[in-house]
Amino acid sequence: MELVSRCLRARDMAYCPYSRFPVGAAVLTADGAIITGCNVENASYGLTVCAERTALQRAVVEGHRRFIAIAVTCDIKDSFVGPCGACRQVLMEFGSDWTIYLTKPDGSYKETSLRELLPHAFGPEHLAKN
Numbered sequence: 001m002e003l004v005s006r007c008l009r010a011r012d013m014a015y016c017p018y019s020r021f022p023v024g025a026a027v028l029t030a031d032g033a034i035i036t037g038c039n040v041e042n043a044s045y046g047l048t049v050c051a052e053r054t055a056l057q058r059a060v061v062e063g064h065r066r067f068i069a070i071a072v073t074c075d076i077k078d079s080f081v082g083p084c085g086a087c088r089q090v091l092m093e094f095g096s097d098w099t100i101y102l103t104k105p106d107g108s109y110k111e112t113s114l115r116e117l118l119p120h121a122f123g124p125e126h127l128a129k130n
């Protein structure tokens, strides 16, 4: 699957001299574009940006606001690893309909959803109700 192979390629670009834990992500937009991201670490550790947010922010800069799916991968071979909690919340900003492909280094993947990974989520609609 193209989205999965693109997240694997993006992982190779990770800038992670501190953790040595490369992560790749690829976002599929509603109009079929694929935008990739990797984690970009920083010497003041807390300024590190995850792969998922790098991809999503790049996509927004390129004019995308509607999304279908994100594929994520790291170097862990024996389990399917999900996005961190912060990234789940950032994805939720653009809707709860995300499909998420948790991808192993060999390209095998497990399909899940943001609804499943972030139940009872807080989102923009709650602010609108106020």
Ligand SMILES: O=c1ccn([C@H]2C[C@H](O)[C@@H](CO)O2)c(=O)[nH]1
Pocket: 016, 019, 021, 022, 023, 038, 039, 040, 041, 048, 049, 050, 051, 052, 082, 083, 084, 087
């Ligand atoms: O969902 C995640 C979790 C972690 N990382 C990155 C941040 C840091 O660079 C490294 C170790 O936490 O992995 C991501 O990119 N996405």
